[in-house]
Amino acid sequence: MLRIDQVNPTLDTSFETTFTWDYSRTRDGLNRLYEKAKDAQWNASTHLDWSTDVDPEREAVAAAERAGLPVGWQARALAAAEGSPLATWGDEEFLRFAVESQKATLSQFLHGEQGALVCTSRLVESVPWIEAKYYASTQVVDEARHVEVFARYLDEKLGGTYPLNSSLNALLSDVLTDERWDIVYLGMQVVIEGLALSAFGSMRASTTEPLLADLLRYVMADEARHVAFGILSLQEYYEGLTADEIRERQEFCWAAVQHMRRRSVTPELWEGFGVDPDWVLDTLTRHGDGRRFQAMLFSKIVPNCKKLGLLDAGDGWLRERFTEIGIIGFEDGDTGVEDLTGV
Template sequence: MTDHLLDLENLGFERGAHILLQQALKTLDPGEELVVHGTDPALRVHVEAWCRRSGHRISQRLDPGAGEPARIVRGQADLDRWAGAQRAGGAAVEGIVSSPPTDWGLAARGALVEGGGPKTPFDITDRDLVWAEIAPALYAHAASAQWDPNTAVDWNADFVLPSEIEQAVVQVMTYLVENEQAALVIPAKLLARIHPHFREVLQLLAVQAADEARHMEVFTRRALLRGKEMGTSSASGRESLATLLTEAEFSMASFLLSVLGEGSFLNLLEFLDRHAPDPVTRQVTRLARRDEARHVAFGVAHLQHQAEKDPSVRSRMRAAVERRYAALVDTAGLNQDVFDSLVILAAGDWTPAAIANGYDAVQKLQSEMDDGRQRRLVHLGFPADEAADLSALHTRNFM
């Protein structure tokens, strides 16, 4: 029988000899011998330790000084190491499994996963609880649509506003920051709970959190652009946002935040774009609106996917809206300072007629928010009358 030979020359284990040894043994069947030569003084000790650890047997010990090779009998143990391994689905979207086991942990999707790994804390492990077919495409779009606050906004634009108008802008920006902070915390909390096997959803939520962080930055910078202090924050406004943070179920949190809240927020950002008194306010609201439209699209697509799989999800949506309404029914709703500031921005002047027009514009905004919520609810399968009822129960704080 012809010997299988490997000459390591002066290569030691501290410089990678095990890689060549491992590669040579892979070509043998269990029970076959590999003859190993080498001149590194420590090679004998290292070869023997490696063989014991790897499940191979030495039939002749290496003696580099005497020129005697080692004879290594290919073992079965290193094959057995992967005998019970599982393939973690497939790397492509088509390879997603519906309920990945928790001991797959942080293994890359599609990897061969060795058994015996640690359990992980991810409690959202059902594909249909997080998935939307549009998720991969939305992530790709989100990744390509990122913008730099320093260059996307002309912070040096030349404009001067009357003090009262500037203060109205500051108040609205303060309100926007408050809402965007909630919109950042919620996907960040959910991220830590979702099994990484659904990586496209993780990626999308991570970008969504990054979007909100960027919105917080530009709204804050606009508020402070002319040296004013931030505006007011009402207890009822914060209480409204706090109810979003306590929603434990992924789908219901997504429903309340993205479908209802951020959906209404889109109308508000469009309103601010239309009535912005200066170019910087217009730029920051327009940029944020593009991002928010993506967040709403994922929320609607995810809830639509889940409703198709489980029609009873609509009853949970209704319950979530009613539960939030009951928690907020005795609160004051939208901060009066915010409402008045929106009227002032829409008015554009201090005459009674202008203020009346501004007030009517804010009333129209609220009507547009209601119409938008109803359309999205109908899209999710609610009858028109039920959609109208649920929309009417939505928080008066917009988000």
């Protein structure tokens, strides 16, 4: 696990560096994606209007009005639960929660993007195909830009950053300490990036703040390519794996989804308000709106697992797990990357 009480924590990893002397480019899907990535580069310093005035409280109220919901609706939904520690909250607490909720969410986006930066640099080092090395190099630049914009927005507009939460920490540590390069793809390109696409889309749909809306629009365009990169690469590789090896990938994917379900609760946010995050997760699991909100976050991951053949491989083990937590209904949903992958 990464130490959050250190400025520069380290992980002990064992990973092979793979060269290739085959420079022929025969993977058309990856070649097209590489060309798109080169054409779609943008400069965070000049493409975004950083002079935009951002008032977090005003934005929280406007976002709630746009959604047709009360300010701090996520917390209000829990306030009515039996024995809720939020029962005594008033409008002031719900507004402060809404402001801090956005800061906490954007903070985890930031830490996740740094994780993606490190993971993608590892793919350049380890993936065996030259087309994948080419594309991964463009993603390294993308991820550096994403870290840059989220760090700057949090610092200049929201006045600070929450630390990396334990669930995202655990998943990043699992991905980065696994010696199999395809697990880096599966954990980062499919699970984390897939979740990010859903979360970014949800935030962009609700925000009325122009700088954040533009920032998310640019980042989402990059993220769609990143997910497509994972799908195109893993589809080919997984065709050659044994049933036991596929089962290991199914189990890894399930564990990753469990980590991300806990991460979606933003425990560091609730702890700051003196509320037990375990109570929040348990209550959300039993609350209809909470279940639907959590499920929506996985709307991109489930269909991508299906594209990779992981849902029904073997005895359909992963399908059963996704059914248990109520997200299997997304299996045929739009992932937002079909035009990039052709599948």
